[in-house]
Amino acid sequence: MSRLYVARNPRVAARSLDGEMMIMSGRDSTLFTLNKTATILWQSADGATPLDEIVEHRICQEFEVEPAEALHDAETLARELASHDIIQISEEPIPQPSPGAGEAR
């Protein structure tokens, strides 16, 4: 079974305020507010860590949830975020540009 990699889109603007992550699409200025799971996914989406590891080490640690169910939900969430160009998803590791642009402040 192939693994899924996720990476933040450096072309979106992101800010965390009082634990609330907000993201604005640079493409069409749409504003998204991420829930806790989506925030963890966004913060962990470094292009190098496979999604199943993010789920195991971050999401399952935070929430009491079965790993298989959590991975299924995380994949659905990742594909939804990707459909809005907030993250990129790939079955291969995703090279990242130099730190800075678009990172959460």
Next chain:
Amino acid sequence: MPELTAEVEPLSLVIAIGGVPVRVNTTDPAFLDILQDRYAGFLGSAERAEIEFDVDVSPPVNPVPHIGVRVTQRRGRWSLQAGDFLAEWEPASRAGRIRQTANPYSIDAVLRIVHTLVLAQQGGFLAHSASAIRNGKSFLFAGVSGAGKTTISRLAPPDVTLLTDEISYVRKQDAGYVAYGTPFTGELAKLGENVSAPLAALYLLAQGSANRIDPIPPGEAARSLLANLLFFAEDEELVQSMFHSAFEFVSRVPVSRLTFVPDSRVWELIG
């Protein structure tokens, strides 16, 4: 043989909104009259305008007049398009050109767009918001159409100077922000005063059964401000600038919800 062509005398005026002088050149005296009437109180005499537009007054520019506004940039040149105007502006040369019919609304839209582009690079913005000065400080009252911007402007007592009942002009200055008067009006149909004052607070308007001010969480403040900003450009860099500017603003300026009964007692809470 008689001269068949005559040199057309260029006519111009300077429209200074937010302290940014914009020179408008035209060859149409009737259009100049329209502008002088529309921007009375905001006409300047700056020798060196920061932006200069040549306006070609022409027949309708677009066969489909209802298309939305498109603002794009290519190689340092902005293109502004809508059903009733076509415009270009090159910040490096400070110069631009507008093609429109002889009406005040098209150039009004162009000016709003250009000011949003200028302000976005400086940490400021235009917002759907009424604004006013009281006791040397300015206050913003933001909300969508129907939230009460015009109502609260109408209710202002005599010691309040109205800056606008519709679109506020906010510049970042030193450690704070300054609100300027604008000629952009809403239902009040009255131009704001061309003055400015340091910004003391942003109120998000809501109408209710009692006058009260409630704090709101920073995240909601940022989200609400972003929802009320005017921004048109399809430009990722500027979108990011505007986004971060909104967060910086809410970290420096108190943002609260102002619930009000539509009568003048609400102003007892302001200033």
